[in-house]
Amino acid sequence: MRRYALQKLAHIDEHYSARYGMSMIENQKMIKEKGMDEFLKSQTEKYRCPSCGDLVSVHDGKCYACGYQGEKPLRKLANLNGKGSMGTDQK
Numbered sequence: 001m002r003r004y005a006l007q008k009l010a011h012i013d014e015h016y017s018a019r020y021g022m023s024m025i026e027n028q029k030m031i032k033e034k035g036m037d038e039f040l041k042s043q044t045e046k047y048r049c050p051s052c053g054d055l056v057s058v059h060d061g062k063c064y065a066c067g068y069q070g071e072k073p074l075r076k077l078a079n080l081n082g083k084g085s086m087g088t089d090q091k
């Protein structure tokens with residue numbers, strides 16, 4: 001049961017990493033290690049709108065509070081992941 005759920009999570013995580021440059025597993029690790037407060041704080045910093053201070057969408061980098069368009073995560077990822085992470089390198 002548990003193992004299945006983890007596999008599923010890993011699969012979803014791959015998707016999110018590939019698409020949005022974020023990892024749910026990494027997030028969970030951080031929550032475990034540093035606590036929810038720290039995690040939320042870091043997320044808030046990461047996705048804060050420079051214009052109004054609200055949170056921008058992780059999906060398209062846009063702030064729906066003021067309409068600010070930040071850097072799109074997809075684009076950022078293309079630069080970061082030069083090493084072919086579409087990967088089936090490991091199972």
Ligand SMILES: [Zn+2]
Binds near residue numbers: 049050065066
């Ligand atoms: Zn804003």
